[in-house]
Amino acid sequence: MATIFIPIPPSLQPSQSGGILRTKYLRGALMLLALVALTICLGIWQLWRANDKHRLLQEIDQIQSMPELRWEQGVPPQWRKLSLQGQWLKQYEIWLDHRVQQGKVGYHIITPFQLRDGTILLVNRGWWAQGKGQPPSASGESHVLVQSWPRYVELGAAPVTGRIFQNIDPGRFAAWAYLSMPAGYVLALDPAPGMTALAQERPFGVERHLAYSLSWFLMAAFGGFLFYRHYMKAEV
Known part of the structure; x- marks a missing residue:
């Protein structure tokens, strides 16, 4: 009985399939690195906003400490x-x-x-x-x-x-x-008898921006861990 050898189709050639896998591998690594960089930038932006809001609240306190005009x-x-x-x-x-x-x-x-x-x-x-x-x-x-x-x-x-x-x-x-x-x-500031004075409305404090910043940095840390776990460690 004669043995028939079926050639591997071009789409399944080892060199080509390996190249596709490497391309996807690099694309995934770059996307994850971009996500880590983005979350770090967002965390830094929230820190900047917290600092800016802190300065604004200090200015408001200074203005309100002035004598009545x-x-x-x-x-x-x-x-x-x-x-x-x-x-x-x-x-x-x-x-x-x-x-x-x-x-x-x-x-x-x-x-x-x-x-x-x-x-x-x-x-x-x-x-x-x-x-x-x-x-x-x-x-x-x-x-x-x-x-x-x-x-x-x-x-x-x-x-x-x-x-x-x-x-x-x-x-x-x-x-x-x-x-x-x-x-x-x-x-x-001096409501009539029987009326309740209202609290002033001020810009939101720095705590909210610090919480947002922490959230973004935690996401960046998790993305960095995933990159190390699935890319850096795999290469080693």
Whole structure:
């Protein structure tokens, strides 16, 4: 009986199949190294952000340690404590609904204040419990802390009911009150009796960025371990 030899197809030649495997091997190693480099860069970026945020918080503390400033015209400096000079526009007071304080639902009472040059600021006078009747009327001088515009979350396109709002921004208030655009948003430091003062909103602290940085560095370390385990050690 004659023996028939079947040649190996070109696609299965040892030299070619070995080259394909080496190409895939190198491609996988390069992709893993790129991933390790990317996670290290992201970790360093988060450390930079933590340092930058730390400097910002220090600057805010320095600004707020300055003496209170009498303010009667123009856009107020952010984070500064001010004594506003002008008049309350009590007829345009608004209530922000569904604001929770210590487990209770209430309102943020926001009353516009007009400086002597006509500039309007929105003053958040504090929290007032729902069902407690009318909050105290705004009167006298207002001692405030200048804030950035808050990020209120609106769950739906709820219409304005009287003076009750779900959300507020300069344009919405100006359109409702037929007034000029408010130039700033401030928190009252001396709320009226029965009202609860609100905590100031500051940029997130450095802890969040440090946690993100740690996560990225741990991912980089795990990627480095995989590279050593499956590539460096395999070559040895």
